[in-house]
Amino acid sequence: MKKVATISILLVLYAAYSSWIYTSGTAIAATMTTEAMRGKQLWQRLNCQTCHQLYGLGGYMGPDLTTVITDKGRGAAYARGMMLSGGRQMPNYHLSVQDADMLLAYLSYVNGTQSR
Amino acid sequence: MSTALNHDNPNTMKQKAIANRFIVLGFACLLLSISFGLIASFKYLIPNFPDDILSFQHTRPLHVFLAVSWIFAAVTGIIYRYIPDISGRPLYSVPLAKTHFSLQLATIVIAVSGFFTGHFSGREYLEFPPWITVIIILYWIMFVTNFVLTVKPVLKTAPVYVWMWCTGLLFFLITIVEANLWLLPHFNNNIVRDITVQWKANGSMVGAWNMLIYGSTMFAMQQITGDSKMGYNKISFAFYFLGLTNLMFNWGHHTYVVPAHPAVKQVAYIISMTELAFLANIMLNWRANFSKKPIEAYRLSFLFFRAADIWVLLNLILAIAISIPYINQYTHGTQITVAHAMGATIGINSLLLMGSVTFLFEKQMKSKWNKTILRGLRAIHVSLLFFWISLIGAGVMRAVALYQHYYFAQVSKRMLPFLQLFSMSGIFLAIGIGVVSYMFIKVISSHISI
Numbered sequence: 001m002k003k004v005a006t007i008s009i010l011l012v013l014y015a016a017y018s019s020w021i022y023t024s025g026t027a028i029a030a031t032m033t034t035e036a037m038r039g040k041q042l043w044q045r046l047n048c049q050t051c052h053q054l055y056g057l058g059g060y061m062g063p064d065l066t067t068v069i070t071d072k073g074r075g076a077a078y079a080r081g082m083m084l085s086g087g088r089q090m091p092n093y094h095l096s097v098q099d100a101d102m103l104l105a106y107l108s109y110v111n112g113t114q115s116r
Numbered sequence: 117m118s119t120a121l122n123h124d125n126p127n128t129m130k131q132k133a134i135a136n137r138f139i140v141l142g143f144a145c146l147l148l149s150i151s152f153g154l155i156a157s158f159k160y161l162i163p164n165f166p167d168d169i170l171s172f173q174h175t176r177p178l179h180v181f182l183a184v185s186w187i188f189a190a191v192t193g194i195i196y197r198y199i200p201d202i203s204g205r206p207l208y209s210v211p212l213a214k215t216h217f218s219l220q221l222a223t224i225v226i227a228v229s230g231f232f233t234g235h236f237s238g239r240e241y242l243e244f245p246p247w248i249t250v251i252i253i254l255y256w257i258m259f260v261t262n263f264v265l266t267v268k269p270v271l272k273t274a275p276v277y278v279w280m281w282c283t284g285l286l287f288f289l290i291t292i293v294e295a296n297l298w299l300l301p302h303f304n305n306n307i308v309r310d311i312t313v314q315w316k317a318n319g320s321m322v323g324a325w326n327m328l329i330y331g332s333t334m335f336a337m338q339q340i341t342g343d344s345k346m347g348y349n350k351i352s353f354a355f356y357f358l359g360l361t362n363l364m365f366n367w368g369h370h371t372y373v374v375p376a377h378p379a380v381k382q383v384a385y386i387i388s389m390t391e392l393a394f395l396a397n398i399m400l401n402w403r404a405n406f407s408k409k410p411i412e413a414y415r416l417s418f419l420f421f422r423a424a425d426i427w428v429l430l431n432l433i434l435a436i437a438i439s440i441p442y443i444n445q446y447t448h449g450t451q452i453t454v455a456h457a458m459g460a461t462i463g464i465n466s467l468l469l470m471g472s473v474t475f476l477f478e479k480q481m482k483s484k485w486n487k488t489i490l491r492g493l494r495a496i497h498v499s500l501l502f503f504w505i506s507l508i509g510a511g512v513m514r515a516v517a518l519y520q521h522y523y524f525a526q527v528s529k530r531m532l533p534f535l536q537l538f539s540m541s542g543i544f545l546a547i548g549i550g551v552v553s554y555m556f557i558k559v560i561s562s563h564i565s566i
Contacts, residue, residue: 003279006357014364017383021316022297025377026309037305044238050176055311055374056449057240060514061159061172063524064449066373073523088525089159091171110307113375 030113032106039106042099051090054110062090069104069111076104131200131207136560137217138193139473142186143553145224146466149182150546157542160535169232177231177243183461184241185224190469191328192220192259195281197476198335199266202278208265212258219255223248241318242295249296253289260285275347276356277338280331283360287324291317312376319367325465327363333468336475337421340414355397358390366391369439373448381441388439395432398425413479416486420471423497427463430504431456446519451531451538452511459504462496462545470552477559489555495548502541510534 032040043049049058052065068074083100086092095103156175159165165172200207207213227244230236236243263285264271267278274282295317297303303310338346346352368384434456438447447453474481474489481489510531517527 003353007360010357010360010364017365018294018316021312021376021380022303022309025380026306026312028306028308028375032305032307040304045236047173047177047236047238047243049238049240050173050243053449054307056370056453057311057314059176059240060449060451060454061176063527072521089528091173113307 028113030109032109035102035105036109037106039102039104039109042102043106046093065107065110067111067114069108070114076108079107080104128200128206130210131213132197134210134213134217135193135196138189138196138220139476140557140560141217141221141224142188142190142193142469143557145182145189146186147550147553148228149179149186150549152176152182153179154542154546157539160532161539174231174234177236178228180241181227181231181243182224187325187329187461187465187469189220189224190473191325191332192216194332194469194472194476195263195328198332199263202335203267203270205266205269208262212262216255216258216262219251219258223251223255226251239295239298240314246296246299249292252292256285256289256292260289275335275338276352277331277334277347279353279356280327280334280359283356283363284324284327284331287320287327287363291321291324295321308374308376311374312371312380315370315374316367319370320363322460323359323363323366327359329465329468329472330359332472333421333424336417336472340411340418340421340475341409342411355394358393362387362390369444370448370453372441372444385439385441388436391432391436391439395429395436398429398432414475416478416481416489417471417474419490420467420474420493423493424464424467424471426497427459427467427500431459431464434459434508446515447511450511450514450518451507451534452515455504455507455511458507459500462549463500463504466549467493467496470556473556473560477556481559485555485559489552492548492550492552492555495544496552497548499541499544499548503538503545506534506537506541510538 051059051062053059054064054066056064058064065079068079069076080100082090083093083095083103084097152175155170156172156179159172196207196213227248230244230248235245237245242249263281267274270278294313297313297317298310303313334347334352338344365383365387368380369388371384372381374380434452438444438452438456470493478486513530513534514527517530522530
């Protein structure tokens, strides 16, 4: 009986914590524009997270891109160049300028959420 | 554990055969996983490695997906083998188990074909298209049904490993659904929520498969050491509840860098530190556990479990260290996280699964096969140590270089010697895993009809 009670308490705490995580625990002010949303879809379709991380989630072949837009020495122009022509380890995906713009919009949105 | 089951009964043979199919499928996935992992690692050594069908973008998802498939297929087969013995009656439905197997096999084939043709969900770890999740949920419900209806008579007085299996089965369902919440705009339109929930689902899913694996290990160890009280004593249950708490809440240490509410970090840190209790338990019982003598017939499986114990200790120390926020801010997003994941997946999960499979077949194995498997185990153990150290080394280099604001190309250059060691040790690790996997497939195929 004690075991069932312990499990029940833990499950209730888990449900409550999950609900909070799904709502106010992760609420942010920044909103995603339509272009940024299209950029996110492209990011997922190209499987960019295989090599790149956002907030530490993703592969380690390439750099973390959470703050690529505002980082000293990187920035939007640098990111656009990599997207359009590839690099030493990054394949050239032959993206169009519109594709690169959408990805940049998404990365700008991510960058803007950096401080709560 | 009941022993009322007649092992020569044709029905018993049929249920063993279907369980064995899962185990063979698991080893086949493991062989493919290490092959793709090895090819993926070449990209670190040869930057101009062809960007075709065997590019890093294809081989990494294949490696990860097949590694997870190995764990789930093998542990499913092991549990299907154990539960008739525990409940003292046949598996509830062999046809249901066969359908489960067909669906799981189909899922693997579809996902792998999709990766080759460039069909990804673009989600870390679960990179297959989301509609495949529907099939996964369907066959998992079949597994849960078969499990519950088979062990039903012993549920009220169930040992701790049955509780662990029940927990793993339930939480896999919860977490696979949670991992797909991003399909809803409420989650997809908020990157902080999306990333946090992804870490939450993935972290707890690992906890779910740990419950399945550790439960299977405990059942085997109980038979190997003849300690029938192991599954019922209070300490076992106390650690089960602590494990469950960690499964539910310990994912948060991955999200220190995510700008969610600060309380997420505080909860994560407190829960992470409860792992010190696991560490203390291992340290205090180290000598006693290692001086335990197995029943002679199970010597090899005992060695697999003991080898895994060393990796539990190493990974626990690493996990606790990187859960400390001050350390985490430098180590997160570096190869140190990979070292933790690889050390746990290979050193703990895979060795425990191999130990459980050895336990199932050791009595039927020829001594020369035992010797070959033992050589394979030694190769895994030694090469994994170099593999693990090289990843930590690369992670430290990356953390230091990023802290000093080096460009990524410079960071990569600094990490190169460690990544070369990583790839070289990976070759020996793959050989060790390959030998053990091949031998197990041979053993299972030659002794039991599959």
